[in-house]
Amino acid sequence: MFNFDKLIVPLLSLLEKSIGPITIIIILFIYRKYIGSLILKLSEIDFKKTKNGYFLSAKTGKETFPIQVKNEISKDKLSKFEELLNTKKYEILETEIDQWKRNEKNSIYPYILLGRSYILQGKEKLAEHEFKKVLKREYNNSEINYYLGALLLKKDDLDNAKEYLIKAYNLDNNDPRTTLALAYISFYLEKDINASIEYINVSHDSYKKRREQFPLYENIDISIHQSMEYYLANRGNEEDFRRAFEIDNYIEKSLKDYTYHGKLTIENQAFTLDTRGYLRLRAVEENFRSAKKTELIKSSINYFTKALELIPTDVDIVNNMIKSYKYFNNIIT
Numbered sequence: 001m002f003n004f005d006k007l008i009v010p011l012l013s014l015l016e017k018s019i020g021p022i023t024i025i026i027i028l029f030i031y032r033k034y035i036g037s038l039i040l041k042l043s044e045i046d047f048k049k050t051k052n053g054y055f056l057s058a059k060t061g062k063e064t065f066p067i068q069v070k071n072e073i074s075k076d077k078l079s080k081f082e083e084l085l086n087t088k089k090y091e092i093l094e095t096e097i098d099q100w101k102r103n104e105k106n107s108i109y110p111y112i113l114l115g116r117s118y119i120l121q122g123k124e125k126l127a128e129h130e131f132k133k134v135l136k137r138e139y140n141n142s143e144i145n146y147y148l149g150a151l152l153l154k155k156d157d158l159d160n161a162k163e164y165l166i167k168a169y170n171l172d173n174n175d176p177r178t179t180l181a182l183a184y185i186s187f188y189l190e191k192d193i194n195a196s197i198e199y200i201n202v203s204h205d206s207y208k209k210r211r212e213q214f215p216l217y218e219n220i221d222i223s224i225h226q227s228m229e230y231y232l233a234n235r236g237n238e239e240d241f242r243r244a245f246e247i248d249n250y251i252e253k254s255l256k257d258y259t260y261h262g263k264l265t266i267e268n269q270a271f272t273l274d275t276r277g278y279l280r281l282r283a284v285e286e287n288f289r290s291a292k293k294t295e296l297i298k299s300s301i302n303y304f305t306k307a308l309e310l311i312p313t314d315v316d317i318v319n320n321m322i323k324s325y326k327y328f329n330n331i332i333t
Contacts (some may be wrong), residue, residue: 048163
């Protein structure tokens, strides 16, 4: 008897661009329930959503037929659009995206790129509008949930940001950006240092596998650790100081391990140096590691000096420097 399974699955694969993924799912469901179960014994249909779109596979006996329902995008095209974003050629980018949307109506990428373009231009409402348009079609897409969460995070809407980011994490727990964003929320919203560090550890493991995909990751990673160090230094009890110095050691190691040249912003470099100096200043103020007071205060002055070389007019860094010199004079006299 002729095996219709070998005909129906490749045929649907050819038709997917014109009839759409939802129609394919309905056809496969009807096929399996009313035809396959009686004649062809189609035993399994697998349906997943990935960052590239849909993936369906139909299994019949010993053979599996893949059906790719993808939002196709070539690496060259993606590189071209990323370059336009990075060089801030927004008008050209948006013209190209408009053409792309007309040619490939089922693709979500134009909307994501347009949303990212709006974020970089400070047009956050327009960005949110584009992302939510995609979300109506791709509710279970991890990437769009991440971008919406990150956008709301940028707007300090932490509660709603967390909702989207948790969903993105549940859909793809190997995206280091999502776990890093959740670390940020755990720290700033809930002041839960332990949960934040757990998310960071998961994020680092994922990042090692996909390093080339996330060029800004290192910058955000240092910023979060810097913020946690500053917060713990301000609280000032012995356990907080111990943890703050552990984070400080992590920052020092990361600055050596990561390829930072040209990636860490001047402001981030300066504030990281300021935070490391501030931790040592606070340790002297609270008499933590009292046997190393002189070493700590000299080190704090060194960090503040380097920070002021980058941002000479920052009042907070100047004030921290003055405090450090006062303590240093008291110690040596």
